[in-house]
Amino acid sequence: MSVVRGALFDKDGTLFDFAATWEAWAAVFLEGLTSDAHGAAELGKVIGFDYAQRRFQPDSVVIAGTPWEIAETLLPHMPGHSVTSLLDFLNEEAEQAPQVEAVPLVPFLSSLRQNGLRLGVATNDAEAPARTHLARAGVTGFFDFIAGFDSGHGGKPAPGQLLAFAEAVDLPVEQIVMVGDSTHDLQAGRAAGMRCVGVLTGLAERDVLAPHADAVFDDISALPAWIAAQGR
Incomplete structure (x- = not known):
């Protein structure tokens, strides 16, 4: 792998x-x-x-x-x-919705960037409020790509946003992981040919996500160790 x-x-x-x-x-x-x-x-x-x-x-x-x-x-x-x-x-x-970070995002995303990863956001929210939320958290600059359902690539579970990210960062889909809390996220990842990780900081239960994911974690804090274990 x-x-x-x-x-x-x-x-x-x-x-x-x-x-x-x-x-x-x-x-x-x-x-x-x-x-x-x-x-x-x-x-x-x-x-x-x-x-x-x-x-x-x-x-x-x-x-x-x-x-x-x-x-x-x-x-x-x-x-x-x-x-x-x-x-x-x-x-x-x-x-205007006050966002509650799943984990402290600045150190989490900073660590991923320091390890050389290209990062993106693909949301079924509109792009403008998505950018507002990321800016309020002080994390916009960590991302190479931010797309909402209205950004011209469609919405999930279709893979358009995901394929656009792969093209934007010039990576093959096999070297990208899609991380999400819903079956829409994971189905989009599978359709794009990416690896998929589910998290439980949404409303879907583990047994709902597991059939569509390579791994399911309580939250994104477990992602760096999982990424480090890939390709060994």
Whole structure:
């Protein structure tokens, strides 16, 4: 097996803890779309979010879907809105979401760069809020490539973003690992011909990710040792 020279990360649930970041944000987002808690709770059901418990369902469209897919899901329940207006509101609100790092990202990413890895982010979020979140964490400069679903490469589980990363850093796909918290991430990695690592800082359980991954870890802190063991 060849060495790993590049690592491509999902953002939400991988670099940032999904539940800690987005479950509190979702309640505020839904309240912004409606006039009362009852309306927010009803809209929550539409997108797989328990408003009372502040918890996403495992099959929620928010977990692995794109903002466009979330807007399309909400549209039938939002008279007077368009997909575009909902998407604009969603992206504006998402930029304000306080991100909770899955591990301290600056030392983690610095170590990978010092070991010569090329790094990227492939998210089903829009690119603009993704860049805002990475900038707030002070880690944008560690990445050679950042793409959202709207960056021209499509969204996961299709492999477009992943293949674009491989081309951008001039690495064969066999030397890249895709790291993510959802089956969308890992299916995209497999479709691109990359190795895949799952992490449990999203909402998917180990037994859901394991069939699609070369390894599954509690969080990304275990990744450097796994990479070092490849190609020996």
